Amino acid sequence: MSVSAGAAQTHDERVAPTPVGPATASVVARPVDGAEWDAVVSGFDGLCQEQLFAFASIRWPGVTAEPRLFERHGRVIGGALVMVQRLPLGVGQIAIIKWGPMLADTKAADAATLYQAMIEALVAEYADERGMMLSVLPHASTGEGNSEYRALRERGFKRGAVLRFPDRYLVNLRLSDEAQRKSFGQTWRRQLNKSEKSGLVFEHAGAERIGDFKALYAAMSDRKQFPDYSAFDTLDALMVLDQPLRPELFFVRREDELVAGALIFKAGTRAVYLYGATNDKALPLRAGYFMHWHIIRWLRDHTRASWYDLGGTDGFQGLHQFKKGMVGDEGLIRPVPPVANFATRPLAYALGAGAFAAREAYNELRRHIEAVRPSRARPDQEPSPLPPEFR
Known part of the structure; x- marks a missing residue:
């Protein structure tokens, strides 16, 4: 199924909910359109503005926004707004999730299990089935350590880019x-x-x-x-x-x-x-x-x-x-953790990691240009060291 850049699947184009993975058989992934997505996630504990379709479709117009709700036993337990970015020359695509996937109830007794189930669903669709590199950036944690980043690393995600000032x-x-x-x-x-x-x-x-x-x-x-x-x-x-x-x-x-x-x-x-x-x-x-x-x-x-x-x-x-x-x-x-990247196919990972490296090089060049402009304020803070779990 194809969708235009910056748009999600419409209501009429929705596919039937599909269970994903034997280890997460109770989790169902359901694509929805942007309007339904924003309405449903408005009650999520883990909601942030970057995960809104109304925000993402304007902020990142060159990507395809794909909202995914996750259900367990017929109840919505979370979701992720996935942004699919085409790589130059059409050599591949990257699936990017910023501050997600989100839990509907962050205080649920099985919240950690549900988070892992959503990650499994995303790996199954974007890495296994569609052959993309999946890139996830979790929130800074309010608990001890960052359980979401730890779960990603334990699942096989690799450490990616780190924010210059992550606190x-x-x-x-x-x-x-x-x-x-x-x-x-x-x-x-x-x-x-x-x-x-x-x-x-x-x-x-x-x-x-x-x-x-x-x-x-x-x-x-x-x-x-x-x-x-x-x-x-x-x-x-x-x-x-x-x-x-x-x-x-x-x-x-x-x-x-x-x-x-x-x-x-x-x-x-x-x-x-x-x-x-x-x-x-x-x-x-x-x-x-x-x-x-x-x-x-x-x-x-x-x-x-x-x-x-x-x-x-x-x-x-x-x-x-x-x-x-x-x-x-x-x-x-608390620091924002590094980006966590996963790909089932080695070529997909190499292309995705290369694209991120090129973007970081461009951003670094832009920072140097801004720094030499006499009218611009210059950063003067020393970055804090990252905790061991992020190194």
Whole structure:
């Protein structure tokens, strides 16, 4: 069955559910279209915006997005949005899964077994049957070690590329106000106290205010001169989604002027800081401290998220200090594991690994070009050493 680039199989093209593998006979893989996929996974514990069809179809227009739901005993237990990338000259294809496969219930007693079953289903279809290299990037873990990456390596996946600055900063959302403030780093808490004396007002805004945020973001980008590799062009598609998938918009103002804003993805059990923006008055007012403090409280009181994922730092020491102080004693700083790659056929692995190596070389060249531009901010953070399980 063929599908056009950037599109999933339509509702009318769905194939019958097929059990996969004798070891995972109770797991059924079912292709679905993009609309059904986004609707079903909106209730998954493990959901993140990169696994949404509405996001992926715009962010990566040159790939074919193939949503797959997994069922056990007639019940959906998880899924994966697989992005199939054609290699140059048509020599092959790579199946890429970023932050997946996702579990519907991450706290299920058999969650580890279900994750392994989904991996088996993906190996059976993409590596065994269709002859591709399967490339999986798991989340940074909130538990001890990274069980998903460990399961992939035990299954025979090989270590692939590593993010240059892999640490992710996770705030614990299940604390009282008193415990949360106590958790913050001493400097962070002191700056928050000062911000609360600056006449700032926190606002939770509707999607109709997205234009105000875009204006604030554009002005900040021009001022700071950070290289922007984000998925900002997906914002309009995300803001028209139904709840709970639509990101939440927050502002901080002083008198009649907006000084800071943020967009937060809050579906699932891990809320994610997508974008933030400030004007030139935000720093002396310490508006970032004020805004994040109120976002943390809002997420705790209005969502089921346990963690607030602040993302990484892109190598900037100032961001590291700010996020580390917010994570505090009760939060976590955990690295994203390396990409894990698997292919049944040696040629498929060689072609896939070669394509990834070429992409990394291109990205490194782009970083060097950005570094020599006098107007660009330069990374100044030393990367943290990877834990032994990732080496």
